[in-house]
Amino acid sequence: MVDQSWVGHVLDPAGPYQVGREKIREFAVAIGDGDPLFHDLDAARAAGHPDLVAPPTFPVCFTMPVIEAFLRDPAFGWDYTRMVHGDQRIAYHRPVRAGDELTTVVHVDELRTRAGNHMLTLRCEVSDAAGAPVATTHTMLVSPAGEDA
Amino acid sequence: MSGSPADPANPAARLTPESAAAVQKGDALPSFTVQLTRADLVRYAGASGDLNPIHWSDRVADVAGLPGVIAHGMLSMALAGRVLTAWTGDPASIRSYGTRFTRPVVVPDDDTGATVELSGTVAQVHEDGGSRVAVVDLTARFEGRTVLGRARAEVLLPG
Numbered sequence: 001m002v003d004q005s006w007v008g009h010v011l012d013p014a015g016p017y018q019v020g021r022e023k024i025r026e027f028a029v030a031i032g033d034g035d036p037l038f039h040d041l042d043a044a045r046a047a048g049h050p051d052l053v054a055p056p057t058f059p060v061c062f063t064m065p066v067i068e069a070f071l072r073d074p075a076f077g078w079d080y081t082r083m084v085h086g087d088q089r090i091a092y093h094r095p096v097r098a099g100d101e102l103t104t105v106v107h108v109d110e111l112r113t114r115a116g117n118h119m120l121t122l123r124c125e126v127s128d129a130a131g132a133p134v135a136t137t138h139t140m141l142v143s144p145a146g147e148d149a
Numbered sequence: 150m151s152g153s154p155a156d157p158a159n160p161a162a163r164l165t166p167e168s169a170a171a172v173q174k175g176d177a178l179p180s181f182t183v184q185l186t187r188a189d190l191v192r193y194a195g196a197s198g199d200l201n202p203i204h205w206s207d208r209v210a211d212v213a214g215l216p217g218v219i220a221h222g223m224l225s226m227a228l229a230g231r232v233l234t235a236w237t238g239d240p241a242s243i244r245s246y247g248t249r250f251t252r253p254v255v256v257p258d259d260d261t262g263a264t265v266e267l268s269g270t271v272a273q274v275h276e277d278g279g280s281r282v283a284v285v286d287l288t289a290r291f292e293g294r295t296v297l298g299r300a301r302a303e304v305l306l307p308g
Contacts, residue, residue: 030196089247
């Protein structure tokens with residue numbers, strides 16, 4: 001069940017997630033961003049990148065499924081169906097680019113229970129195939145505390 | 150996704166090493182509006198992998214107590230992020246970006262959809278290890294009210 005004993009818990013590494021060129025283009029189209037670095041390989045290379053660059057919020061494509069798998073685990077006891085996304089922060093150590101093979105490690109950073117709601121902060125440390133840091137994300141999720149509060 | 154493009158007449162529309170030196174608190178970043186339709190939500194759901202039905206099913210949105218089908222918070226965050234990429238021209242210059250999701254964007258099942266206005270302002274400029282960093286406050290408005298809270302990014306200025 002959801003309680004303080006989970007704080008500090010670190011999940012097993014998830015991945016690698018391979019960042020695909022067409023996935024970057026698909027995501028950029030879905031957010032309406034025509035920036036050439038997201039679409040045009042020549043433009044990305046001319047700007048000094050080895051391949052297409054991903055838009056700033058792209059990391060949610062591969063971090064959220066890892067988070068979802070954890071939250072749907074009955075062992076954790078989270079009310080996934082009534083969950084709301086409270087806030088999101090992303091720190092970039094370097095841009096995400098096509099061809100990257102990224103590993104995500106989820107850390108349970110904080111759990112607060114207030115006014116009948118759990119507020120859960122999960123941190124994802126994203127690193128590349130060489131183990132170098134790529135991004136750090138913080139996701140705060142809110143869900144009704146229910147009977148185990 | 151339809152909407153108005155960034156204003157090319159805005160002198161802050163695209164950062165260059167030359168213009169970056171003059172960036173200061175209060176500068177406005179390129180602003181634009183977007184019309185979000187249900188088709189845009191479905192497209193974003195597929196691209197992002199967030200298939201939560203409150204973003205496409207009236208039935209589920211109603212059961213969840215929402216005023217209607219709402220846009221993904223991450224889509225609103227991504228749209229505001231376009232203000233950054235339009236300004237910098239270099240996604241590698243964005244060091245951090247974060248926001249709270251404070252109010253939903255309700256997207257009706259019609260051809261017009263919901264109008265979202267995106268803009269940004271330089272909140273401060275500071276030195277960090279020999280480089281200049283701009284702290285940018287971003288705004289996304291729907292029906293005249295902000296939908297993102299404390300949306301803020303740090304951008305490394307060129308030059």
